[in-house]
Amino acid sequence: MRLARVAGTLALAVVAWARDTPIVHHxxxxxxxxxxxxxxxxxxLLGLDRTSGTVHRSSDYGAKWTAISxxxxxxxxxxxxHPFEPKMAFVLTEDTEHWVTRNE
Numbered sequence: 001m002r003l004a005r006v007a008g009t010l011a012l013a014v015v016a017w018a019r020d021t022p023i024v025h026h027x028x029x030x031x032x033x034x035x036x037x038x039x040x041x042x043x044x045l046l047g048l049d050r051t052s053g054t055v056h057r058s059s060d061y062g063a064k065w066t067a068i069s070x071x072x073x074x075x076x077x078x079x080x081x082h083p084f085e086p087k088m089a090f091v092l093t094e095d096t097e098h099w100v101t102r103n104e
Contacts, residue, residue: 018072033047044059048091049077053093055091056068071091077093089101
């Protein structure tokens with residue numbers, strides 16, 4: 001995920017690849033994700049952990065998550081989807097530095 005600067009709880013991801021049997025993956029975070037953001041491509045998700053100020057990304061329907069390294073840990077406080085652009089999202093901080101993604 002390319003980002004440009006603009007100025008343990010359990011999360012379950014159920015992936016129904018087989019017709020009748022869903023595949024369930026467990027991912028443990030330091031604290032619960034306060035917000036999940038789904039893009040038009042349902043495989044890509046962003047999750048905000050406000051306790052640690054970290055945004056996590058999954059590109060496989062939530063089976064595996066990684067912290068977005070472009071955003072320093074402890075900075076993220078809000079996560080918003082763009083109202084008209086389905087591949088765009090914003091990460092806001094309590095300060096004047098914010099981030100935007102334009103490609104999920």
